[in-house]
Amino acid sequence: MNTKLTGRQHCLVSSSPLLASKWQRLPGCWSGPQPTAVYISTHVSQFAKARHESPARTDTQLAATAKGDAPTSTLREFGFAKDFAERYDLGRAIGSGSFGTVHIATDRATGQEVAVKVITKRILGGYLDPVFVRRVQHEVDIYSHVGHSLNVAYLYGAYENAVHVKLVMELCKGGELWTRVQRGKYCEGAAAALVAEILRTLAQCHAKGIVLRDVKPENFLFLTPAPDAPLKMIDFGLATYCRPGQVLSDRAGSPLYVAPEVLKQSYGQKCDVWSAGVIAYQLLTGRFPFEDEDQGLLLSSLDVLGNGNGDAGDSGTGKPKKKAKNFTNKEVFFAILYGDLDFVRPPWNEISSLAREFVSTLLQRDPNVRPTAAEALQHPWIRQNDPASASSASSLSSCTASLSSMEDISVDNLVSMDVANGPTGLASAIARDVIRGAGSSSSSSSSKAAGGNGSCGCNGRGHKSSSGGNGSSSGSRTGSRSLSDSLVQRLQRYGTYGRLKQLALRAMVGLLAASEPERLSALSAAFRQQLHPPESPGLPGAEGRLPYGAVRDMLLREWDLSPTEAMQLLAAFDVDARGCVDRLEWLAALVDWREVQQSPRWPSYVDRVFDLFDVSHSGSLTRNNLQRLLCSGSLDHNPDSGDGADLDSGSGSDLEECPFDDVVPAALREADSDADGAISRQEFGEFLSAGAAGDLLEFYESRRRRRRSQQEEGGQQGQEEEGRGGEE
Numbered sequence: 001m002n003t004k005l006t007g008r009q010h011c012l013v014s015s016s017p018l019l020a021s022k023w024q025r026l027p028g029c030w031s032g033p034q035p036t037a038v039y040i041s042t043h044v045s046q047f048a049k050a051r052h053e054s055p056a057r058t059d060t061q062l063a064a065t066a067k068g069d070a071p072t073s074t075l076r077e078f079g080f081a082k083d084f085a086e087r088y089d090l091g092r093a094i095g096s097g098s099f100g101t102v103h104i105a106t107d108r109a110t111g112q113e114v115a116v117k118v119i120t121k122r123i124l125g126g127y128l129d130p131v132f133v134r135r136v137q138h139e140v141d142i143y144s145h146v147g148h149s150l151n152v153a154y155l156y157g158a159y160e161n162a163v164h165v166k167l168v169m170e171l172c173k174g175g176e177l178w179t180r181v182q183r184g185k186y187c188e189g190a191a192a193a194l195v196a197e198i199l200r201t202l203a204q205c206h207a208k209g210i211v212l213r214d215v216k217p218e219n220f221l222f223l224t225p226a227p228d229a230p231l232k233m234i235d236f237g238l239a240t241y242c243r244p245g246q247v248l249s250d251r252a253g254s255p256l257y258v259a260p261e262v263l264k265q266s267y268g269q270k271c272d273v274w275s276a277g278v279i280a281y282q283l284l285t286g287r288f289p290f291e292d293e294d295q296g297l298l299l300s301s302l303d304v305l306g307n308g309n310g311d312a313g314d315s316g317t318g319k320p321k322k323k324a325k326n327f328t329n330k331e332v333f334f335a336i337l338y339g340d341l342d343f344v345r346p347p348w349n350e351i352s353s354l355a356r357e358f359v360s361t362l363l364q365r366d367p368n369v370r371p372t373a374a375e376a377l378q379h380p381w382i383r384q385n386d387p388a389s390a391s392s393a394s395s396l397s398s399c400t401a402s403l404s405s406m407e408d409i410s411v412d413n414l415v416s417m418d419v420a421n422g423p424t425g426l427a428s429a430i431a432r433d434v435i436r437g438a439g440s441s442s443s444s445s446s447s448k449a450a451g452g453n454g455s456c457g458c459n460g461r462g463h464k465s466s467s468g469g470n471g472s473s474s475g476s477r478t479g480s481r482s483l484s485d486s487l488v489q490r491l492q493r494y495g496t497y498g499r500l501k502q503l504a505l506r507a508m509v510g511l512l513a514a515s516e517p518e519r520l521s522a523l524s525a526a527f528r529q530q531l532h533p534p535e536s537p538g539l540p541g542a543e544g545r546l547p548y549g550a551v552r553d554m555l556l557r558e559w560d561l562s563p564t565e566a567m568q569l570l571a572a573f574d575v576d577a578r579g580c581v582d583r584l585e586w587l588a589a590l591v592d593w594r595e596v597q598q599s600p601r602w603p604s605y606v607d608r609v610f611d612l613f614d615v616s617h618s619g620s621l622t623r624n625n626l627q628r629l630l631c632s633g634s635l636d637h638n639p640d641s642g643d644g645a646d647l648d649s650g651s652g653s654d655l656e657e658c659p660f661d662d663v664v665p666a667a668l669r670e671a672d673s674d675a676d677g678a679i680s681r682q683e684f685g686e687f688l689s690a691g692a693a694g695d696l697l698e699f700y701e702s703r704r705r706r707r708r709s710q711q712e713e714g715g716q717q718g719q720e721e722e723g724r725g726g727e728e
């Protein structure tokens with residue numbers, strides 16, 4: 001089938017060997033609002049894999065799937081909340097894809113606007129189509145997993161009624177990256193900053209064993225219309241679990257961005273890096289990188305967007321419009337597999353050799369020599385142009401070794417700052433740069449790439465500084481990795497751990513408090529000082545907790561976050577919805593667990609937390625076990641905790657009202673690696689240790705508000721000198 005590529009790219013998915021020679025255009029996948037299942041997977045060769053990917057199905061169904069039988073479903077509903085209509089007013093449609101239509105909606109209680117993806121349920125024989133079930137579960141699962149990152153649109157909740165599933169998300173008002181790509185090429189600095197944001201999103205997901213498989217400009221939205229607005233990933237419909245080294249074979253993706261190895265049905269995480277390379281090429285040139293051998297033509301934006309999109313064609317070239325040519329899937333796939341990549345024709349003559357080298361590195365057809373997302377972030381072109389990279393110039397490779405010692409100093413300094421400054425507490429202590437050059441190899445890397453970024457008719461986006469700046473970054477002067485700089489990064493990373501791991505680390509904080517109090521003393525002291533702010537001295541139940549509003553205000557004051565983003569960061573900490581931030585959980589987010597893991601006490605901590613969780617002493621954590629654990633508040637009675645007074649139970653013990661129903665299957669799926677329905681002690685240890693080495697803080701945006709601009713606004717030049725003194 002020759003499907004013409006005439007517009008924005010919708011996804012294609014196929015795993016059937018019968019379709020090995022070509023991709024099947026799936027009904028509804030290319031255009032139109034009709035939701036349809038676009039995920040065809042018969043490639044479930046092992047029972048464990050089936051279990052991993054379809055937790056809602058029974059073992060018999062999974063076994064049948066593993067044998068190659070057609071999957072069946074006995075699900076009539078997902079178990080999502082039903083009260084969407086009571087909570088939200090659904091407004092106009094703002095977008096549509098192959099899977100659903102996206103509307104604006106308003107939260108009736110708060111007036112907050114959100115985006116709602118409305119997906120029509122697909123029913124087969126009275127039950128939900130299992131393929132549809134899998135796609136929705138994947139999307140919700142992965143959204144909730146990585147949605148605490150500021151690089152991802154936050155998922156507030158999933159709802160359903162008899163006809164629809166509704167996913168309520170953070171509303172991104174700045175339009176698609178796709179739209180800006182169409183307007184023309186970006187100047188190098190802006191392109192590099194955007195590519196860095198995309199790569200960071202990829203690196204975060206890859207560190208968690210998630211491959212996205214649909215990295216394309218349409219799936220990145222700007223939060224606001226501002227030129228330097230944050231970029232957020234949406235749409236995890238094709239994402240799946242894939243650990244480093246694992247090989248997938250389902251053909252999934254969007255034709256112009258799909259990696260060659262996906263077409264060959266043998267791929268892993270690096271397929272996303274290829275797609276990021278295509279985007280980088282587009283941002284720099286305004287066209288696609290592939291040459292169509294038969295036609296000898298470049299696949300340009302003009303060619304693939306030509307129909308009905310006359311503006312796209314000339315992007316930045318100033319040349320008269322050409323007659324559009326539509327390419328077929330077959331032509332595109334051939335070009336991706338075998339065509340020349342053009343790095344010669346204009347505007348490549350105006351682009352720096354560093355940029356060219358970067359893009360060609362990402363577009364290496366052999367995934368074995370292509371860099372990982374984390375490695376690509378280290379490329380000089382990115383590091384020279386991306387303020388966040390510059391601010392973390394104590395390179396990724398060295399940070400594992402250096403973070404621990406720096407963090408120790410952070411903690412010490414937090415104590416001394418608090419002692420010296422009286423009851424200003426955590427907010428003020430963190431808000432200052434308390435690390436004065438600790439471990440700093442201050443980077444003064446240039447913020448301009450060779451080839452320059454001032455002369456190319458930039459597409460309006462300056463450097464988007466993830467540390468809050470809007471040009472040359474304060475980070476470029478700051479080689480240290482202070483707690484103050486990395487607080488928001490730590491909160492994001494902790495948010496993406498998943499509920500079981502968060503609870504385990506929270507329990508472990510109790511153990512640390514008892515046996516190694518020095519690890520926590522400084523953070524605890526700062527926390528205590530924050531506990532009794534003058535404005536809310538008698539806050540009910542505030543013992544061991546921070547008033548939610550105070551923490552939110554601190555974040556908004558000192559970091560470059562929208563109110564929604566601040567809420568998103570704090571969502572993990574208001575465990576019982578009482579309007580307070582849980583202290584143990586807050587500490588669990590700030591502790592450097594890699595350092596603790598390296599200590600000889602780590603195995604015993606893991607064991608003790610496992611024993612604490614294994615309330616029935618069965619030697620494994622079962623679904624019931626986890627349900628009880630997550631919902632009973634038993635964690636809050638940890639006898640080992642040296643901070644007993646702070647371990648107030650808080651949460652109710654009514655299992656029927658457990659707020660974590662939906663996370664139990666997700667927790668099992670993540671930690672139960674042999675898919676036997678329970679988490680053994682060994683699996684628990686592996687689960688807690690996994691990913692820690694690879695999930696680096698640098699993958700997350702620091703959003704540190706730039707001191708210079710702040711103080712310029714406030715006219716406090718003197719303080720600036722004082723504050724900067726130790727950094728340089």
Ligand SMILES: Nc1ncnc2c1ncn2[C@@H]1O[C@H](COP(=O)(O)OP(=O)(O)OP(=O)(O)O)[C@@H](O)[C@H]1O
Pocket residue numbers: 009010011029094095096097098099100101102115117153169170171172173176218219221234235237
């Ligand atoms: N959070 C959001 N805020 C604003 N607009 C959004 C949001 N999410 C989606 N949209 C808009 O709705 C469109 C469709 O959304 P999305 O890509 O998630 O749908 P889909 O059916 O899963 O698409 P696909 O065909 O790629 O699978 C997007 O292209 C975007 O324009």
